[in-house]
Every structure is written in structure tokens, then in C-alpha cells.
Amino acid sequence: MSRASRGGGRKPPAAPEVGTVEDLLSRAHAMEVEAAERYDEFAAQMELHSNLEVAALFRKLAGIERKHADSLASDLRARGLPVSAAAPLGTRGKEGLETDSGESLHYLMTPYHALDIALQNERRAVAFFTALVEGAGPAELRELAKEFAREETEHVELLIQWLARTPKPAKDWAYDPDEPRMPE
Amino acid sequence: MSVSAEALPAAKDFKSDAKPVWCPGCGDYSVLTSLTRAFAQLALRPENVAVVSGIGCSSRLPAYTNCYGFHGVHGRALAVATGLKVARPDLTVVAAGGDGDGYSIGGNHFLHACRRNVDLTYVVMDNHVYGMTKGQASPTTEPDWDNALAPGGTGVRPFNPLVIALASGANFVARAFSGDVVGTADIIAKAIASPGFSFVEVLSPCITFRPEQRGWKESVRPSPVATTDDPARAARRIMTDDGFNIGVLYHGNRKPYQPPIGQKRKTLSEIEQGFAL
Numbered sequence: 001m002s003r004a005s006r007g008g009g010r011k012p013p014a015a016p017e018v019g020t021v022e023d024l025l026s027r028a029h030a031m032e033v034e035a036a037e038r039y040d041e042f043a044a045q046m047e048l049h050s051n052l053e054v055a056a057l058f059r060k061l062a063g064i065e066r067k068h069a070d071s072l073a074s075d076l077r078a079r080g081l082p083v084s085a086a087a088p089l090g091t092r093g094k095e096g097l098e099t100d101s102g103e104s105l106h107y108l109m110t111p112y113h114a115l116d117i118a119l120q121n122e123r124r125a126v127a128f129f130t131a132l133v134e135g136a137g138p139a140e141l142r143e144l145a146k147e148f149a150r151e152e153t154e155h156v157e158l159l160i161q162w163l164a165r166t167p168k169p170a171k172d173w174a175y176d177p178d179e180p181r182m183p184e
Numbered sequence: 185m186s187v188s189a190e191a192l193p194a195a196k197d198f199k200s201d202a203k204p205v206w207c208p209g210c211g212d213y214s215v216l217t218s219l220t221r222a223f224a225q226l227a228l229r230p231e232n233v234a235v236v237s238g239i240g241c242s243s244r245l246p247a248y249t250n251c252y253g254f255h256g257v258h259g260r261a262l263a264v265a266t267g268l269k270v271a272r273p274d275l276t277v278v279a280a281g282g283d284g285d286g287y288s289i290g291g292n293h294f295l296h297a298c299r300r301n302v303d304l305t306y307v308v309m310d311n312h313v314y315g316m317t318k319g320q321a322s323p324t325t326e327p328d329w330d331n332a333l334a335p336g337g338t339g340v341r342p343f344n345p346l347v348i349a350l351a352s353g354a355n356f357v358a359r360a361f362s363g364d365v366v367g368t369a370d371i372i373a374k375a376i377a378s379p380g381f382s383f384v385e386v387l388s389p390c391i392t393f394r395p396e397q398r399g400w401k402e403s404v405r406p407s408p409v410a411t412t413d414d415p416a417r418a419a420r421r422i423m424t425d426d427g428f429n430i431g432v433l434y435h436g437n438r439k440p441y442q443p444p445i446g447q448k449r450k451t452l453s454e455i456e457q458g459f460a461l
Contacts, residue, residue: 093367182206
């Protein structure tokens with residue numbers, strides 16, 4: 001496994017702790033918002049290190065997550081629910097399912113690495129929603145989880161296709177004969 | 185960013201508009217996020233918090249917060265933080281920095297800050313290397329770390345900061361991992377809430393000069409034992425673990441040092457009277 005592709009190693013949660021449709025919607029919204037913010041942070045890091053191709057890709061991924069968040073916000077409003085600051089969906093004590101911690105990044109990373117990070121994020125979401133569908137929650141909750149699982153599975157498939165079209169990184173992609181020196 | 189009088193700040197309200205210049209993948213990004221989450225968790229306000237640092241990659245952290253900040257002299261973060269807290273006990277004071285700054289250049293300040301037990305929190309982002317100056321061995325570097333600047337390794341026994349902190353009198357000793365943003369935020373919040381000197385060692389990988397540290401996320405684990413208030417037991421545990429047990433490893437109950445403030449200062453002639461024969 002490449003250095004930048006190791007970030008998706010988090011195990012999916014075994015037993016999702018979501019009790020109601022409202023809870024699921026509002027926490028899914030928080031998850032998408034957090035993911036968008038993190039991708040924007042990654043883009044800013046790449047811009048600073050002049051890796052503009054990967055920066056643009058992270059911005060694009062942030063935009064996609066933001067669209068999902070907007071859509072969920074509309075759903076919440078349609079149900080008369082507040083679009084408030086809920087805890088993002090995920091394992092208790094962790095960041096949201098679609099939020100990478102950032103430690104897989106590298107200033108010389110390629111679009112392939114960035115897409116791989118996105119793929120791992122989406123896969124965690126699929127695993128989570130699938131577990132929710134198979135769980136013992138109310139029927140309405142499991143129905144919505146099923147819809148989310150289908151959507152996330154589509155995202156996974158799209159990313160796999162995207163990765164297939166993207167050149168794989170060279171073996172020595174991280175080699176830099178003169179590593180960065182940080183000015184004080 | 186301004187924070188309204190009514191609303192409690194969220195974690196992002198503690199971040200400044202300055203974009204960090206750390207290498208992408210650096211653990212310090214996550215520590216910044218954890219620190220701001222901890223502030224929000226404790227319902228603090230940026231204007232009531234001061235973040236003090238020395239020199240090094242991680243010491244740039246104060247600039248990335250929206251709190252009061254002091255980016256000071258190499259190794260002297262704790263000296264500044266101590267003075268600030270003693271003079272302004274109403275502030276929440278957090279010192280931040282790296283292993284080189286804290287354990288080598290500032291090693292003596294570290295010992296005495298632990299000993300004094302002033303009510304402040306010291307967060308050290310330990311990556312076992314001097315990253316800012318391109319990868320020299322630091323006090324916590326493994327003796328056999330082979331690299332261009334220390335061929336074959338230094339052969340020198342690494343510093344054990346947690347045991348030193350404990351032996352020197354720190355009232356709260358914890359180890360965290362930057363890759364666990366939420367867990368680190370919880371530990372930092374506990375450290376800030378704990379009276380006295382709190383020391384949080386955060387394993388924060390330097391992926392540029394120590395790429396093998398990406399493997400830390402597979403090595404860290406929650407400490408298998410509960411927090412103790414017995415320093416001897418804590419010392420034994422810390423000295424016998426492999427450096428990857430995460431959690432609050434010691435939480436004592438020493439009273440923090442806080443000299444009285446606001447007392448009338450003596451005039452020069454009053455001081456001179458003390459020396460009169």
C-alpha cells in the first residue's frame with residue numbers, strides 16, 4: 001500500500017448509535033459539512049505547497065460534499081427540523097465517517113492518492129449505513145439508511161471509475177532530494 | 185473572527201485566518217484541531233486563552249489560533265507561560281511546542297515548570313526529530329535511527345519525557361496521538377481542567393523526515409489500565425510500556441503554585457531599609 005493511501009484504515013463501526021430518522025439526517029448533514037471543511041483544509045495545504053493539481057481536486061471533493069450537505073439541509077428543513085450542530089455520524093469518540101485525519105497527505109502526493117483517500121472515506125460510510133440497515137432500528141430509519149447506503153455505494157463506484165482513469169503514482173513519487181525547510 | 189457575547193464559540197472560532205505552513209500530513213494540523221476542539225468543549229472564549237510557544241514547526245501554533253498568543257524564544261515557552269499565568273491567573277494558559285524545543289533547548293524549564301506546578305497546560309508535539317531544520321536527531325529520537333545527519337544513529341539513549349515530568353512533579357501526565365483528533369481533544373480538555381501543571385505528550389508524526397512514523401497509527405492503543413494518582417505506580421507503568429499507550433497516565437492532587445498577586449510593591453527606600461546595618 002502506498003504511503004498516501006493508508007489513511008482509510010479505520011474500521012467501520014460495528015453498531016451504529018443512531019436511534020431516529022431525525023438523528024440520522026442531522027448527523028449525516030454534520031458528517032458532510034465536516035468532510036467538506038476537511039477537504040478544503042487539505043486543498044489549502046496543497047496550494048501552500050504549490051501542488052495545485054491535487055489542491056484543485058480536493059476543492060472539487062469539498063464542493064461535492066457541500067452539495068450533499070445542502071441537500072440534507074433541505075431535507076431537514078422540509079421536515080421542520082433545525083439544521084443545527086449535531087455530532088457527525090461515526091464511531092463515538094472519532095471524527096465523522098467521511099473525514100480523513102490528514103496524516104495520509106504528502107506535499108508530493110498525486111491525484112491518485114487524493115482519490116484513494118476519498119474512496120476510503122466513502123467506503124466507511126457504506127459500511128456504516130449497511131450496518132444500520134441490518135440493525136434493529138425502526139423501519140423508517142432503516143429505510144432511510146438503505147437510501148444513504150445506495151447513494152454512498154454509487155459514490156464508491158464513481159470513485160473507483162475515476163481512479164481507473166487516473167495515472168498511478170510513480171514508485172518514487174515521494175522522493176525529494178531537497179525536502180522542505182520551514183522558515184521561522 | 186469576532187465572537188458574539190451570547191453564543192459559545194465553536195472549535196473553528198478558535199482558529200485564525202492564517203493558514204498553517206506545516207507539511208501536508210504533519211500531525212500538528214490535527215493537534216491544532218484537537219486543541220481548538222478542547223477549548224470549545226470547555227466553553228472557553230478566545231479572549232480568555234493565551235497560547236505560548238518557543239521555536240520549531242509546532243511552535244508556530246499560536247499564530248493559527250484566534251487566542252492571545254506569544255511565539256517566543258527557543259525553549260522558553262514555559263518560562264513565558266509561567267510568568268503569564270502567575271500574573272494573570274484568570275487566563276487559561278497553554279504552552280505548546282516540539283520535542284527539541286521542550287526537552288533539549290528548554291529542558292531545564294521543563295523540569296522546573298513541573299516542579300513549580302503552576303496551573304497551566306503544556307502540549308508537546310513529539311515527532312522525535314528537528315523538522316524545521318531538516319531532520320536532525322532530537323532528545324526523543326531512537327538511538328539507532330539511521331539518517332544522513334547521524335549515520336548509523338546517535339547511539340544515545342532517548343529522553344523519557346513522561347517519567348521526567350512525573351518525577352519532577354507534574355500533576356497531570358498524559359500521552360495522546362495526533363491521528364485521534366477527538367481523543368486528543370478530550371485529553372487536552374482534561375489537562376486544562378486539571379489544576380496545576382498538566383503535561384500532554386502528543387505523538388505527532390513528521391511524515392517528511394520520519395515517514396516511517398505513519399505506522400504509529402497501527403501501534404497506538406488506549407492505555408489498558410485506569411488513571412492512577414500514585415506516582416510510583418504511574419512511573420512503573422510508563423517506564424515499562426512501549427511508548428504507545430494512550431490516555432491519562434497520572435493525575436495527582438498537588439495544590440498548584442500561585443503566589444498572591446496585587447500586593448502593594450515596596451518602594452526602593454523600604455527595600456533599602458532591609459539591608460540597613
